[in-house]
Amino acid sequence: MAIKIENLDYIYMPGSPFEKKALDNINLQIDDGEFVGLIGHTGSGKSTLVQHLNGLLKPHSGNVIINGYSTDTKGEELKRLRCDVGLVFQYPEHQLFEETVYKDIAFGPQNLGLSKEEIDVRVRDAARCVGLPEDVLDKSPFDLSGGQKRRVAIAGVISMRPNVLVLDEPTAGLDPAGREAILSQIKSIYDEGNMTVILVSHSMEDVARLVKRLIVMNEGKVFADGTVEEVFSRGAELRNIGLNVPQVNILFDELVSRGMDINSNVYTVEAAKRELLAYFEKVKEGKENA
Amino acid sequence: MLKDITLGQYFPIESFLHKLDPRTKILIFILDIVIIFMAQTAVSYAVLIGFTFLLMLISRVPVKMYIKGLKPILYIIIFTAILNLFLTDGRDLPVFGYSIGITVEGAIVAVKMAVRLVLLIIASSALTYTTSPMALTDGIEKLLKPLSRIGFPSHELAMMMSIAIKFVPTLIEETDKIIKAQKARGASFDTGSIFKRAKALIPMLVPLFISAFRRADDLAIAMESRCYTGGDGRTRLREIKFTRTDLIGALAFLVIFAGVIAIDIVF
Ligand SMILES: Nc1ncnc2c1ncn2[C@@H]1O[C@H](COP(=O)(O)OP(=O)(O)O)[C@@H](O)[C@H]1O
Ligand SMILES: [Mg+2]
Numbered sequence: 114m115a116i117k118i119e120n121l122d123y124i125y126m127p128g129s130p131f132e133k134k135a136l137d138n139i140n141l142q143i144d145d146g147e148f149v150g151l152i153g154h155t156g157s158g159k160s161t162l163v164q165h166l167n168g169l170l171k172p173h174s175g176n177v178i179i180n181g182y183s184t185d186t187k188g189e190e191l192k193r194l195r196c197d198v199g200l201v202f203q204y205p206e207h208q209l210f211e212e213t214v215y216k217d218i219a220f221g222p223q224n225l226g227l228s229k230e231e232i233d234v235r236v237r238d239a240a241r242c243v244g245l246p247e248d249v250l251d252k253s254p255f256d257l258s259g260g261q262k263r264r265v266a267i268a269g270v271i272s273m274r275p276n277v278l279v280l281d282e283p284t285a286g287l288d289p290a291g292r293e294a295i296l297s298q299i300k301s302i303y304d305e306g307n308m309t310v311i312l313v314s315h316s317m318e319d320v321a322r323l324v325k326r327l328i329v330m331n332e333g334k335v336f337a338d339g340t341v342e343e344v345f346s347r348g349a350e351l352r353n354i355g356l357n358v359p360q361v362n363i364l365f366d367e368l369v370s371r372g373m374d375i376n377s378n379v380y381t382v383e384a385a386k387r388e389l390l391a392y393f394e395k396v397k398e399g400k401e402n403a
Numbered sequence: 404m405l406k407d408i409t410l411g412q413y414f415p416i417e418s419f420l421h422k423l424d425p426r427t428k429i430l431i432f433i434l435d436i437v438i439i440f441m442a443q444t445a446v447s448y449a450v451l452i453g454f455t456f457l458l459m460l461i462s463r464v465p466v467k468m469y470i471k472g473l474k475p476i477l478y479i480i481i482f483t484a485i486l487n488l489f490l491t492d493g494r495d496l497p498v499f500g501y502s503i504g505i506t507v508e509g510a511i512v513a514v515k516m517a518v519r520l521v522l523l524i525i526a527s528s529a530l531t532y533t534t535s536p537m538a539l540t541d542g543i544e545k546l547l548k549p550l551s552r553i554g555f556p557s558h559e560l561a562m563m564m565s566i567a568i569k570f571v572p573t574l575i576e577e578t579d580k581i582i583k584a585q586k587a588r589g590a591s592f593d594t595g596s597i598f599k600r601a602k603a604l605i606p607m608l609v610p611l612f613i614s615a616f617r618r619a620d621d622l623a624i625a626m627e628s629r630c631y632t633g634g635d636g637r638t639r640l641r642e643i644k645f646t647r648t649d650l651i652g653a654l655a656f657l658v659i660f661a662g663v664i665a666i667d668i669v670f
């Protein structure tokens with residue numbers, strides 16, 4: 114399921130005094146099975162871009178092509194597109210409406226016209242995917258904690274078994290523990306191996322240790338696109354557009370500039386620990402040899 | 404799209420009308436309504452139509468915006484015109500030599516009503532395009548102030564109005580977002596029978612109500628924690644003032660209105 118975006122422009126409220134060009138000549142290609150982080154300052158156009166992927170917004174000019182089909186369609190084809198590309202909105206828990214968690218997760222599959230048995234399988238599978246225990250399924254979604262509500266909402270999209278899963282700021286407004294839990298769940302969903310995952314975030318630290326490829330947006334344009342290392346190597350430029358490279362990376366840059374012989378391409382605490390331990394090991398050996 | 408609703412939207416530019424005191428504009432608006440419904444002769448209508456064009460001109464809001472504001476009301480105007488055309492008693496008005504139940508009086512009333520409605524909508528658009536919601540409610544509060552002596556809750560009323568007006572865009576945005584989120588889950592709001600469509604609204608309405616109540620709760624707490632206790636002793640950041648411009652504006656409009664009444668009496 115390749116995603117191809119060509120010369121995409123999008124303007125909000127064209128012709129009014131509130132006109133706003135939210136996307137400006139976007140060109141991207143995302144292949145099957147990629148794990149992509151889409152980052153950028155608030156208002157840089159991330160949400161606008163991802164809403165083009167399942168045809169919720171139509172390009173003003175340019176094309177969005179999913180698996181060979183343009184998103185500018187109607188009817189059955191649009192419905193297929195919506196189930197091909199699952200989009201989890203920002204604060205998805207605000208869309209919950211059913212009496213029970215089970216029914217809410219089943220809403221998507223029901224709209225696809227699946228059989229009762231198939232729906233049951235999918236609901237339970239989606240709940241497991243996001244780490245919801247079975248006994249929550251019969252509760253009202255409104256009785257759950259914020260983090261759990263969000264899991265229910267994510268499960269509501271996963272139950273449609275999309276080929277591409279897009280999550281718009283899935284960790285916004287959660288406490289550090291909740292954030293951690295959601296992120297590792299997303300990682301394990303990706304590791305199960307049958308979805309392309311696009312993770313939208315304005316937090317570098319969150320995405321850096323999960324994804325392989327980073328796309329950075331700024332003022333409606335693609336500012337950078339490449340591997341995590343490639344993108345973070347432009348640290349100064351990123352700071353200019355209001356983004357921060359992970360703190361460990363800043364620390365490592367500083368250490369290198371003070372003459373420590375270590376690799377500065379370190380973006381997670383885990384990698385930092387490994388790098389430092391190796392370094393100290395080396396220093397110790399050096400002393401013993403001397 | 405929901406976003407295209409323009410009636411009641413402020414158009415932030417600068418013009419003579421924008422500068423007027425909201426009280427002046429509200430009073431002129433009320434007077435305008437009264438005159439529109441009092442006017443009887445073709446000449447006075449001509450003057451009123453001219454006045455309305457003048458309003459559009461000095462508001463410096465594009466005519467396109469006024470037409471956009473008329474669109475949602477178009478069906479109501481056509482509907483009333485047709486009703487008047489057929490349901491008014493009087494002399495028969497044949498169309499191409501055939502009598503189809505239309506009367507001369509009916510035709511006159513139909514045209515009159517249509518013109519009145521269009522003038523009304525344009526006047527109210529002119530008011531809301533040139534007056535920010537905050538200024539509008541401030542103006543209403545000030546105008547109703549004398550009534551608070553006899554226990555009329557003028558401040559509370561104005562506060563309720565301004566909160567309601569302020570939350571309209573928020574709720575429209577929220578509705579838009581919820582509709583999109585449910586569409587992303589395969590929901591469809593515009594296919595199937597009427598019964599099916601009504602049922603399809605549930606996934607939209609439940610989250611919308613929940614969020615509206617949550618917002619109301621949050622707002623109440625936020626206001627209380629900033630010691631809001633009602634209107635007594637409250638001062639404001641921006642005092643509205645009646646200036647010379649207002650006097651000139653008000654006098655000019657009064658002359659026009661007096662002219663319309665005079666025309667009606669003379670003819
Ligand atoms: N529904 C809308 N109407 C008008 N302008 C919008 C709307 N949604 C977003 N915008 C504007 O478009 C720009 C991009 O917004 P968005 O895609 O939401 O950015 P992000 O998700 O990166 O924070 C912003 O300047 C925002 O103000
Ligand atoms: Mg966003």
